Amino acid sequence: MASNKEIAKQVIEAVGGEENIQSIAHCATRLRVMVHDREKVDVETLEEIEKVKGAFYNSGQYQIIFGTGTVNQIYQAVTEQGVEGSSKSEMKEEAAKQGTAFQRAIRTFGDVFVPIIPVLVATGLFMGLRGLLLQEAFLEFFGLTPDTVPENIVLFTQVLTDTAFIFLPALVAWSTFRVFGGTPVIGLVLGLMLVSPSLPNAWAVAEGSESPIYFLDFIPIVGYQGSVLPAFFAGLVGAKLEKWCRKRIPDALDLILTPFIVLLVMIALSLFVLGPILHIAEDGIFQTMLFLLELPFGLSGLLIGLFHQVIVITGVHHIFNFLEIQLFENLGYNPFNPVITGAIAAQGGAALAVAVKTSSNKVKAIAFPSSISAFLGITEPAIFGVNLRYMKPFIMGLIGGGVSGFLASIFNLQATGLAITVIPGSLLYLNEQIFGYLLVNIVAIAIAFVLTYMFGFNDKMLEKK
Structure with a gap:
């Protein structure tokens, strides 16, 4: 050695x-x-x-x-x-x-959202546990019904499940300031201003129980609870403005004037210009994604499951973080997670087939741990270390992902959170969906494993490579 x-x-x-x-x-x-x-x-x-x-x-x-x-x-x-x-x-x-301008933009988007994902994952798990604990079948063990659960318990669960999404713009603005070289705490305060209780609540406006405040009789002013794009661009422009100010304001006045100017200019710009325009753009992206996910006969799951890991190879898959957040915030559940989890599991199944079939100890040493990594939701070792090397295992994994995505769409699976898949992802389905979720993953792994073992790999490929 x-x-x-x-x-x-x-x-x-x-x-x-x-x-x-x-x-x-x-x-x-x-x-x-x-x-x-x-x-x-x-x-x-x-x-x-x-x-x-x-x-x-x-x-x-x-x-x-x-x-x-x-x-x-x-x-x-x-x-x-x-x-x-x-x-x-x-x-x-x-x-x-x-890289290209598009690749650089997606990388930046990823840099902003990756630090936020852990708290959103935790929130999703809280929602899954809440759904489990408040099920009638579970409550019966304690002689309770949903109507008799103490109000304080319900309130406590709401604090756990609602806080991150209520203040999501603050998290996004904080992270965007950090990425673009601004002072993160200024971004945090700017984001909090976007969800100030003094503004009409965005969710209440959507439900019709509150009305927007109209500026100049045509610009609607509302809070941006759960919104992403207004906070992102407010953070981007705000960080640039802060750096511009710090270069021009004397050091003796910088501590006072720079935060004052940045917050004043950016909250006005965000509420009167960026917010209304980007809210329309955000809604358009959401409606487009919803259209794709609602394609009939399981077609959406088939297409997304089939091509998801191809997009992972390109490195622009961080855009899915934004899409999942937007879906979850608008719908109250995540229909994207169940159609991609099988695509991830299938790459692990293909790598596992290579590990089992090959006689090469070196390949086994790479393929076995790579498959385990995929079953925990991380496919890069399986894709780049095993499947893509010999190409056919990767293709068999794509087939498994397409079939499992089709099943997830037919079953109408709905995750209670985001960003975790396969084995850890089961925590997002701790309700009547758990058996459907497990079946989707088992089918993905089985199809990819059998196809790779029978048609997708043999040791002659080692020589050709």
Whole structure:
């Protein structure tokens, strides 16, 4: 078995030598290398290095999958060879300059929403548990009915399930300010202003129990509870305005004037211009997504399940975070999650078939843990480390995803949250849907496994590769 030092030398050589490395960093599982000349990188040699579970180019970087723990050791060994490391923030700045304008925009969208996702996941789990605890069958064990549950208990569950979405604009504005170089607390206050109780509540206006305030008799002014785009663009413009102010306002006055100007200008701009326009755009995106999800005969699930993992390869799948948030906020449930969970599970099933069928210990060592990772909702190791290498397993996984998405649409599954899938995702279906959800995932894994085992992989592919 090669030492980490030897592996580090092989990695440096495979990416074109030390002189071709622009910068290097690592995350939880991957070594991220930016190079001067992509043509000098020998990807095939890179993938054959011991402990490497896959390598691919994305977001302006070569991402070499080593796995948790191992990647820290390899990174240290590489830097000990004289290669200068970069922080992830520095690498982000470098990577942000690469790729198409669309890819850069989606990356930025991802940078804004990824830090928010954990609290939205927790909120979804709270909703799932609340649905379970307040079911009639469950309450009967305690001699209760939904009408006899103490009001204080119901109120406590509402605090857990409603808070994150009531103040979602504050979270989005805070994160957007952070990403675009503004002061996050100014973004937080700006976002809170958008949901101020002094404004007509957006949900009450939608229900007809309140009316908007009209400015100049034609601009509707409402709160933006649950909205995303108005808060995002308010944060983007606000962060730019703050940086502009800080360059021009004397240091002695900066502490007082900059927050004052930014908040005054941005709340006026948000309520009178950005909010009304972007609310219409947001509603248009929502209606378009709803149209796709409501296609008849399970067609929506078939198409989304079939192509979801193809979009993951392109690296622009972060846009789905925004779409899921918008769907969940408007509908009170998430119809997108159940049609993609099978697509994720299926890639794990395909990788598992490769692991079982191959006689190569190296491939087994990559494929088994990669399949487990997919069953926990993370498909990149399975896709880039196994399935996409031999192509056919990836295609069989797509077929499994399409069939499972079709079933999810036919069953009309509705998640109580977002952002977690497959095994962890079962927590979003702790009600009468749980058996349908489990069936969708089992079908996805079974189809992908059987097709890959029978038609999608054999050891001759190792030689051809």
